[in-house]
Amino acid sequence: MQITTYGLDLAKRVMQLHWVDMETGEIHRKQLRREALLEFFANRQPGLVAMEACGSAHYWGRELRKLGHEVRLVAAQFVRPFVKANKNDAADAAAIWETVQRPDMRFVAVKSEEQQSVLALHRMREQLIKIRTMQVNQIRGLLCEFGADLPQGRQRGLKEVPDALANLEDSVSPMTLDTVRRQLKRLDELDQDIADIEKRLTLWKKDQEAVIRLMAIPGVGLLTATAIIATVGDMKSFRSGREFAAFLGLVPRQSGTGGKVRLLGISKRGDVYLRTLLTHGARAVVNFQIKNRNPWIDKLLSRRPHNVAVVAVANKMARTIWALLVKNSEYDTNHTALKAAA
Incomplete structure (x- = not known):
């Protein structure tokens, strides 16, 4: 049995809904007042509700999940290419409905209270x-x-x-x-x-064991650890540490054609606040290592500028955070990565 997919365009008072009847193929468009939204979905069979990750989206996501619906939040930048002709509430809801059905689409996790x-x-x-x-x-x-x-x-x-x-x-x-x-x-x-x-x-x-484990990483303090746990929630939603670093905008942008790819500066996409905290923490680590004449930082700075080295350390910190949370492990200062088999 196929479930119905809804595209919901949120607003302060009037919501726009778009869905297609799975039996007849009829396209439905409906405007709902804020106070009537939950009543409408309470009387519908459990379905998939897609919304833009905008203001109040997490609240509505939690409420719709309580009614048995599956909720998916999509970043607004991924919805915009599917808006046809003029931009209005009905076109936005239709674009959300179309975006959520793309097989390779990435979604935003619904945050808890x-x-x-x-x-x-x-x-x-x-x-x-x-x-x-x-x-x-x-x-x-x-x-x-x-x-x-x-x-x-x-x-x-x-x-x-x-x-x-x-x-x-x-x-x-x-x-x-x-x-x-x-x-x-x-x-x-x-x-x-x-x-x-x-x-x-x-x-x-004090009640968050994961935060305490993250604070053992050099350069990760109270603000960084609590912000990461509150923002990400389940780190397993990222397939790898590099994907988490890309989510923070700490990986290079790519520009290429004809099989030639050129790496540029970091993308600076994703959460600006988390990226700023990690960068400041990495800068403190680099400056501390410079002051103590650590050989590895001297070797790195001989090949790369100071700010490039700071971002590289921030990228490494992001991957370490992903590994600790996914593997539920403790930070080990003497850990060495295993080389992949040839």
């Missing part, structure tokens, strides 16, 4: 750091207009701000100085908010 909760903490922390950086740069720039020369670095620069304000009391209006001091208090509040989020992530880590 726990995964989304952890990722929400990461997103809020990331935004707070951006706001803090903007605030520090603004204070540095404004004081520079009055002749204050603050040293580079957030912590070093903020340490010199009180002395700079004291030196400017005779030349700058009190209302400006008071406002700057108020912004400094706001920076302290941002620091406290960021620290509170990190404490919550630390508490969540």
Whole structure:
């Protein structure tokens, strides 16, 4: 018995549905209000519901699974080529329906509520750091207009701000100085908010055995380990470590024709946040090895530029993470890869 495949285009209030009757071949298009969506699928036989991996897609995916339907999320970039003529809700739903039936299509795993909760903490922390950086740069720039020369670095620069304000009391209006001091208090509040989020992530880590195993990898800390577990979930959805590295955008782009393939820089596709965390961790590893005069890093840097070496280490870290999670093993500093038989 063939199950019915539905293409569902999500929106804030009005959803568009597209499906084909398996017995008659009749094409159906239907608009549903948000409050009527689950009622419609509750009265249908279990089928395959395809949606774009967009806002609220994971929520609807969980709810539809509770009703017995199979859910598949497709990246929006894979749906766009199948939109015919003008773009509208009906065309989008039809394109989703057509995309999900491609035999080689890749899908996005539906995240659990726990995964989304952890990722929400990461997103809020990331935004707070951006706001803090903007605030520090603004204070540095404004004081520079009055002749204050603050040293580079957030912590070093903020340490010199009180002395700079004291030196400017005779030349700058009190209302400006008071406002700057108020912004400094706001920076302290941002620091406290960021620290509170990190404490919550630390508490969540204690119950996650996989996170603890990942943190044994050099360059993988609390943020990287928790973000990977919350984003990926089941690592077995990736067939190899290289596929996981490609998901993070850490593999070279390819450009070729006529049998000649040219490798370019890294693709930078996939999750930007995870790629950034891994790259920063890899940079710390490379700098540490340089400081300790490790022979392997000297050999690598003699052949490749510094940033290329950092990305190569990040790629290796991604493959190591895949191996630990798929094989459910511990990190071994003395592990050596077995050479394939000739």
